[in-house]
Amino acid sequence: MTKLLFIQASPRGEQSKSIQVAQTYLDALKATNPALEVDVLALWETALPAFDGDKAAAKVNVMLGQEHSAVQKTAWDQVVEIASRFIAADRYLFAVPMWNSAIPYRLKHYIDIIHQPGLLWGLNPETGYxxxxxxxxxxxxxxxxxxxxxxxxxxxxxxxxxxxxxAWLNQAGVIAIDEVRFQPTLLTPDPTGALEQAKRAAMDLGQAHGRV
Structure with a gap:
């Protein structure tokens, strides 16, 4: 069974345009692939621990092949638990608004927790990540x-x-990536029509993915 992790990076819930368009994609995908298992990760409703000194030290020890202290092991186990949810998915659906030209800090926080050596990436001293x-x-x-x-x-x-x-997904090994954009949301002369156009594009992409 294919498992999809739906990561919602907007705090606006159903009012979020990114979540609305992503949900349209997901509905179309599920219509053509009813066996799809969906796991929704609403980042603003999810407790994310600080990536503090203990976790950073544990990460360095993993990179150096050194043992963890008891405190570091507890910290690393927490990282592994959160990352395992991401690793377990076959497909990812991201609903991401642009904040200050980049991504919401809550999504960056999540990425900083899960993007770890031995979990999402490795490092070859001669060839790189x-x-x-x-x-x-x-x-x-x-x-x-x-x-x-x-x-x-x-x-x-x-x-x-x-x-x-x-760049992040590629470094983790995810090469197959598609996009649906609704940009801009504020300056378009026909916001309703532009949103519907984005939803149609999302629906078409979801149907195409469901047939693969």
Missing amino acids: FGLLQNKHATLVLTSGAYADSRPSPAFGIDYQSTYLR
Whole structure:
């Protein structure tokens, strides 16, 4: 059975345009793949521990192949528990608004917890990082207030949103990545029509993915 992890990075719930478009994609995917198992991770409703000194020390020990102290082991076990939910999924669906040209800090916090050596990546001293996640697929639903590909001027923002997410996923081994964008959300002359257009694109992509 295929398992999809739906990561909601917006705190706005059902009012979020990124979540609305992502849900349209998911509904279409489920309609063509009813056996799909869906795990919803609403980041703003999820307790995420601080990545503190104990966890950082545990991470370094993993990289150096050293044993953990009792405190470090407890800290690392917490990291592994959170990361295991991500690792267990076959597909990822991200609903991500653009915040200050990048991603919401809650999503960055989550990534900083799970993106760990021996879990999502390894490091070869001669060839660099390599991903440990294999045969996974990610769909990114990206929204922004003013930024759009059609507005290349820095005055409308710079896209560190999709570039960061793609670079992170690639480093973890996730190469198959699709995008659906609703950008901009604030400056479009027809917000309702533009949202519906984004939903149609999401529905078409979900149906195509469901047939694979």
